[in-house]
Every structure is written in C-alpha cells, then in structure tokens.
Amino acid sequence: MESVLHEEIGEQPAVVAGLLAAEAASIRAIGEQLAQHSIQYVLIAARGSSDNAARYAQYLFGMINGLTVALATPSLFGAYGHPPRLQGALVIGISQSGQSPDIVHVLEEARRQGAPTIALTNDPHSPLAAAAEHCIALHAGTERSIAATKTYTTQLAALALLSLSISPAFAATTSMDAVPAAMRLALESEEQARDAAQRLAQSDRCVVLGRGFNYATACEIALKIKELTYVVAEPYSSADFEHGPIAMIERGFPVVMVVVGETMRAEMLALADRLRARGAALVVLGDDEQFRHSDDGWIAVPATLPEWLTPCVAVLPGQLLAYHLAQLRGLNPDRPRALNKVTLTN
Amino acid sequence: MESVLHEEIGEQPAVVAGLLAAEAASIRAIGEQLAQHSIQYVLIAARGSSDNAARYAQYLFGMINGLTVALATPSLFGAYGHPPRLQGALVIGISQSGQSPDIVHVLEEARRQGAPTIALTNDPHSPLAAAAEHCIALHAGTERSIAATKTYTTQLAALALLSLSISPAFAATTSMDAVPAAMRLALESEEQARDAAQRLAQSDRCVVLGRGFNYATACEIALKIKELTYVVAEPYSSADFEHGPIAMIERGFPVVMVVVGETMRAEMLALADRLRARGAALVVLGDDEQFRHSDDGWIAVPATLPEWLTPCVAVLPGQLLAYHLAQLRGLNPDRPRALNKVTLTN
Numbered sequence: 001m002e003s004v005l006h007e008e009i010g011e012q013p014a015v016v017a018g019l020l021a022a023e024a025a026s027i028r029a030i031g032e033q034l035a036q037h038s039i040q041y042v043l044i045a046a047r048g049s050s051d052n053a054a055r056y057a058q059y060l061f062g063m064i065n066g067l068t069v070a071l072a073t074p075s076l077f078g079a080y081g082h083p084p085r086l087q088g089a090l091v092i093g094i095s096q097s098g099q100s101p102d103i104v105h106v107l108e109e110a111r112r113q114g115a116p117t118i119a120l121t122n123d124p125h126s127p128l129a130a131a132a133e134h135c136i137a138l139h140a141g142t143e144r145s146i147a148a149t150k151t152y153t154t155q156l157a158a159l160a161l162l163s164l165s166i167s168p169a170f171a172a173t174t175s176m177d178a179v180p181a182a183m184r185l186a187l188e189s190e191e192q193a194r195d196a197a198q199r200l201a202q203s204d205r206c207v208v209l210g211r212g213f214n215y216a217t218a219c220e221i222a223l224k225i226k227e228l229t230y231v232v233a234e235p236y237s238s239a240d241f242e243h244g245p246i247a248m249i250e251r252g253f254p255v256v257m258v259v260v261g262e263t264m265r266a267e268m269l270a271l272a273d274r275l276r277a278r279g280a281a282l283v284v285l286g287d288d289e290q291f292r293h294s295d296d297g298w299i300a301v302p303a304t305l306p307e308w309l310t311p312c313v314a315v316l317p318g319q320l321l322a323y324h325l326a327q328l329r330g331l332n333p334d335r336p337r338a339l340n341k342v343t344l345t346n
Numbered sequence: 347m348e349s350v351l352h353e354e355i356g357e358q359p360a361v362v363a364g365l366l367a368a369e370a371a372s373i374r375a376i377g378e379q380l381a382q383h384s385i386q387y388v389l390i391a392a393r394g395s396s397d398n399a400a401r402y403a404q405y406l407f408g409m410i411n412g413l414t415v416a417l418a419t420p421s422l423f424g425a426y427g428h429p430p431r432l433q434g435a436l437v438i439g440i441s442q443s444g445q446s447p448d449i450v451h452v453l454e455e456a457r458r459q460g461a462p463t464i465a466l467t468n469d470p471h472s473p474l475a476a477a478a479e480h481c482i483a484l485h486a487g488t489e490r491s492i493a494a495t496k497t498y499t500t501q502l503a504a505l506a507l508l509s510l511s512i513s514p515a516f517a518a519t520t521s522m523d524a525v526p527a528a529m530r531l532a533l534e535s536e537e538q539a540r541d542a543a544q545r546l547a548q549s550d551r552c553v554v555l556g557r558g559f560n561y562a563t564a565c566e567i568a569l570k571i572k573e574l575t576y577v578v579a580e581p582y583s584s585a586d587f588e589h590g591p592i593a594m595i596e597r598g599f600p601v602v603m604v605v606v607g608e609t610m611r612a613e614m615l616a617l618a619d620r621l622r623a624r625g626a627a628l629v630v631l632g633d634d635e636q637f638r639h640s641d642d643g644w645i646a647v648p649a650t651l652p653e654w655l656t657p658c659v660a661v662l663p664g665q666l667l668a669y670h671l672a673q674l675r676g677l678n679p680d681r682p683r684a685l686n687k688v689t690l691t692n
Contacts, residue, residue, distance in 0.1 A: 048589035070416030
C-alpha cells in the first residue's frame with residue numbers, strides 16, 4: 001500500500017495548477033480592492049508550516065511590492081491582551097485548517113481595527129475564513145497525511161499570486177504557469193533524495209541551511225525531517241549560522257544545504273567549502289550541476305523558474321528526503337507520533 | 347585563573363546599572379524627538395544574540411507602545427537590491443561591534459529614505475553608530491569573551507529604556523532601578539545551574555522552550571549552549587513546539603524550559619506535564635517554587651520584577667548553565683572553536 005504522504009507529495013504539481021486556475025481571478029479582485037488602502041507594511045499570523053510560508057512572504061512582498069513583512073506574535077493579542085495598533089497594516093492569517101484560535105484572534109482584532117484582512121486556508125468555511133474580510137482557498141483537497149506538503153506549496157503559490165495582484169506592473173509581464181511543470185521535474189529527483197537520505201540515516205541530528213528566498217525552504221525541510229524522523233534538524237539562515245552555531249560542526253556532522261537561485265550562490269558555496277574543511281557530511285539541494293562536488297550528496301532542483309518562484313519547487317525534493325529518511329529509520333511516515341493535524345493554541 | 351566568560355557573566359548587574367545611569371537622560375531625549383514622527387511600526391536589523399534582543403523588543407514595543415515590530419531581512423537591502431519602502435517605520439540596528447556590513451546597510455538605506463534611525467551598539471565610534479541618526483551606547487566595556495553576555499543584557503535594558511521613553515505615561519510610574527538587584531539575586535542560582543548541567547552533559551542535543559517575553563530568553567540560552575558546548579540546542583516558542591517538533595521527544599530527551607512570569611505559567615506547566623509523560627529529562631528555569639517538581643532539574647529565577655522586565659534577569663542562570671555544561675564536557679568556554687567576535691556578512 002502506498003504511503004498517503006508519498007501520494008500527497010506527488011499530487012502537488014496538479015494541486016498547484018488547480019489553485020492557479022481556481023483563484024487567479026478572485027485574487028486579482030482582492031488586489032484591486034486593496035489598492036484603495038494605503039498599505040505601509042504586512043503583518044502575517046501563522047504557525048508551523050504556515051509560518052514557513054510567511055517567511056517566504058517576507059522576501060516576496062519585500063522584493064515584488066517593496067513592503068516590509070512582520071510576523072505576528074499572537075500572544076500579544078491573546079494572553080497578554082495588548083494588541084498593537086494596526087493602522088497601515090495589511091493583515092494575513094495563514095492556516096491549513098483555519099482552526100487555530102490564536103491566529104483567528106489576530107484576524108478578528110485586525111478587522112475590528114479596520115485593517116484589511118485576508119485568510120489563506122484550505123477550509124473556506126473555517127473560523128479563520130469567517131474572521132477575515134477576504135478568503136483565499138487553497139483547493140488542496142483533504143490533506144490526509146499529518147505532515148503538511150500540498151497545503152504548504154499551495155500557500156506559497158497563493159502568496160505569489162497575491163503579491164502579483166497588488167503589483168500590477170509586475171503581473172503584466174509575469175506568469176506563474178511554469179510552476180507546475182517545474183514541480184513535476186523536481187519530483188524526478190526522488191532517487192537522488194533516497195540516496196542522500198542514506199547519508200543522514202545514522203545521525204540523530206543535522207542542520208539545514210538556506211538563505212534569502214530559500215531560507216523558508218530550509219525551515220520547511222527541517223520541520224519535515226523533525227516531524228517524520230524525530231531527528232533534531234535545525235534550520236538556519238546561512239548568515240546567522242556563521243554567527244555562532246557553526247561551532248557545532250565537527251567531522252561527520254550532517255548538513256543539508258539549499259543552494260537554489262543566483263543571488264546567494266557564491267556565498268553559499270564559500271560556506272560549503274568551509275563546512276567541508278571541518279569534515280561536515282554535506283547534502284546539497286542545488287540547481288547548478290557545475291557546483292556539484294563529488295564528496296557531497298546531491299539532489300537536483302530544476303533551474304527553470306525565476307528565483308522568487310523557486311521555493312514552490314525546491315521544497316519537493318526536501319519532502320522526499322524526509323520521507324525516505326523516515327523509511328530508512330523504520331518509521332511510518334503517515335503516523336508521526338504525538339502530532340495532531342489541528343493545534344488549538346489559545 | 348578564572349574564566350573570562352564567567353567573570354563577564356558576573357559583571358552584568360554592575361554593567362546594567364552603569365548603562366541605566368549613563369544613558370537614561372539621552373534616551374529620554376531621543377524619545378522626545380521621536381514624538382515628532384508618526385511611527386506606525388518598528389523595523390529591527392540584527393543577527394545572533396542581538397537578534398534575540400530584537401525578539402524581546404517584539405513583545406516590549408507591542409505591549410508598552412502598541413507597535414508591531416518586524417525583524418529585517420537584510421539581504422533584501424543588500425544581495426537582492428530591493429529595499430522595502432520605510433515610510434512609517436522607526437528603524438533600529440542592534441550590533442555589539444557595530445561592524446556588520448549588512449546591518450549598517452539597512453540603517454543607511456533607512457536614513458536615506460528619511461526614516462528615524464537608532465543604533466544600539468557597544469562601540470559609539472562604529473560604522474553602525476555613524477550610519478544612524480541616534481546612537482545608544484551600551485557601556486558594557488570591552489567584551490573579551492567570544493560569547494556575548496553583558497552586551498546582550500545591556501541591549502535588553504537599553505531597549506526597555508527606549509520603549510519607556512516613547513511611552514511617557516507608562517514611564518512616569520515605572521522605574522528600572524530594581525533590575526540590577528534582581529540580576530545579582532539571579533547569579534545566586536549558580537549551584538543549581540551547575541547541578542542542572544549534569545543532567546544535560548550526556549546528550550549531544552536538547553531543546554529550550556519559552557513563550558511570550560521569555561521566548562527571547564529561550565533563544566539566547568540555546569545560542570549560548572550551542573556556542574559553548576557544541577550541543578545541538580534548538581529553541582522554540584512552546585506554542586510552535588506543539589505544532590510538530592514535540593514528535594522528537596522520547597525518553598531521556600533533555601528539555602530546558604523557561605517558566606518565568608505569570609501570563610504563560612499555566613500553559614507552560616501543562617506542557618511540562620505532557621513532556622514528563624513522554625519521559626523527557628526536564629530542567630526548569632522558574633520563578634515559582636510551588637511548581638517545582640522533584641524529578642526535574644530546577645534553577646530559581648527571582649520573582650521581583652514585572653514580567654516585561656524578566657528577560658533581563660532570566661537569561662543569567664541560563665548563561666551559567668551553558669558555562670558549566672562546557673566545563674563538564676571538558677571545553678574551554680573562553681575559546682569556542684570557529685567563532686569570530688565580529689561577523690562580516692555582506
């Protein structure tokens with residue numbers, strides 16, 4: 001019997017194509033309505049995988065729309081009872097289930113204050129959807145696996161559509177139609193992901209490094225590894241990593257690096273050299289074969305998209321890596337222990 | 347010969363008292379000048395320990411000033427060449443050395459755009475200080491140890507003064523004079539910290555949990571443990587932790603919990619029960635003896651301050667924990683491998 005998780009990983013190209021078809025017009029309409037507001041920054045409330053989608057949004061809205069993105073601290077709105085003033089903010093809540101009370105609470109307060117609000121959720125009848133002025137449905141179908149995969153990539157694609165919709169100049173020259181095909185290509189790296197998993201299988205810890213747009217990818221891959229394999233996988237921006245945590249790296253320490261996109265490549269490769277010099281066991285998810293090093297594990301990421309869209313694609317081989325690592329460690333990837341699909345933090 | 351790190355940990359009460367005396371008037375004057383601006387949110391650029399101070403600022407400016415705090419993504423300003431528009435932002439750069447080019451770059455761009463800018467640095471002659479309109483000097487003296495301690499706590503105290511200075515109503519009824527005495531009291535927990543270190547010494551991984559104001563404390567303690575002991579110590583907001591990573595916890599897995607302040611106590615203690623049920627080896631840094639559990643490690647944190655000031659104090663026993671863990675693991679806490687005091691990320 002095929003694993004549900006593996007099946008859902010494979011569904012992603014079709015599911016994202018479905019989202020693009022179903023929501024493009026409605027997201028364009030949201031963009032037109034937002035043009036009536038003077039938006040000075042974006043505030044996003046999210047947890048878990050959705051919070052990694054919010055990290056992508058920091059680079060996306062920054063680069064495409066010139067907007068700073070703040071990640072909300074929901075306890076200010078709830079437990080501490082001191083919600084900040086939200087004048088000038090566009091407030092977005094991201095939640096697969098739309099059930100998390102603390103995320104719903106942020107959106108309710110934002111709407112009460114008159115800020116424009118958007119819910120990104122897989123359930124358009126959820127409390128989050130009801131709380132927000134606008135709702136973007138993810139159209140991912142039921143996600144049966146506990147670990148989020150297709151709801152994460154549809155969140156990224158929906159955020160990219162939203163970003164384009166509030167930047168009409170950019171939208172006119174840009175299409176996201178190439179994304180599903182690139183995702184299909186990314187799934188072809190499965191054998192490399194399985195081989196790379198062998199390099200990680202003997203250790204109960206690793207770090208996952210990325211930078212810029214693909215820092216979000218590193219965070220999401222680390223989360224999948226933790227959820228599915230119970231390996232302590234810590235994500236870092238490679239810039240922060242050199243500020244102290246690099247001290248942990250000793251001979252044989254497994255390091256997964258996401259080296260995708262032009263902007264950070266030189267810096268990431270210089271870091272890879274320093275890590276090899278310390279004896280780290282590297283696995284590189286990369287989009288440029290010429291930087292492939294024979295001693296490293298290598299998982300190819302297609303190089304067919306502009307950098308700002310690569311996070312929709314680069315995470316797929318990372319999901320496969322986590323899946324195969326779970327298999328190698330004798331764990332059932334469909335039933336991670338102690339996880340619930342919906343977390344009800346107040 | 348006494349360790350330089352240990353000496354600097356012990357200096358903190360006096361150094362923070364010195365900062366409060368030296369900078370209070372000048373920070374009040376900055377607050378008066380900022381009143382001329384219409385500040386809608388705060389943007390902070392920082393890395394490493396300074397980034398943990400920025401996490402404290404998220405709760406501080408949120409609760410005291412009703413302002414959302416965004417943490418900057420410096421690569422948008424540098425590598426990607428797409429700095430966001432900063433209208434409505436108060437922009438703060440935090441750096442011990444004031445040398446990090448990417449943090450300096452954020453402040454230069456903010457000033458070019460006309461946003462009010464503040465540098466928090468231990469070197470008032472640094473490039474960061476030169477780039478900002480206002481400078482708050484940390485007065486920590488030379489920090490000889492590679493791992494930051496007194497520059498971190500002076501950053502927290504300076505941020506608290508700044509927050510009060512832009513909220514005059516609050517300032518009139520609040521004094522920070524009690525902070526140094528509480529810090530002295532916190533240092534008296536050293537023997538408990540040494541005992542607790544024994545519980546962590548056999549494992550090469552652990553997690554550190556906090557929530558709300560003391561999420562920053564959890565992040566900073568985890569960073570000290572990684573820098574000084576090469577143990578993979580991952581920090582979490584306890585809310586995020588239950589969203590997936592709790593799956594890692596198995597019998598004997600070491601968990602450090604910061605349970606300080608009233609607001610999150612009930613929630614943290616319910617989590618502690620769930621972790622004990624999974625067999626985790628707990629070390630609690632706590633301010634309420636009645637919740638002390640005989641099977642846990644316990645490090646007392648003084649309960650003499652309002653919750654929003656506790657991060658200045660709660661981190662001290664955590665620094666001592668990391669120091670003693672390094673000693674137990676036979677490492678020299680003054681010479682962590684591979685660390686540089688100044689990181690020159692572009």
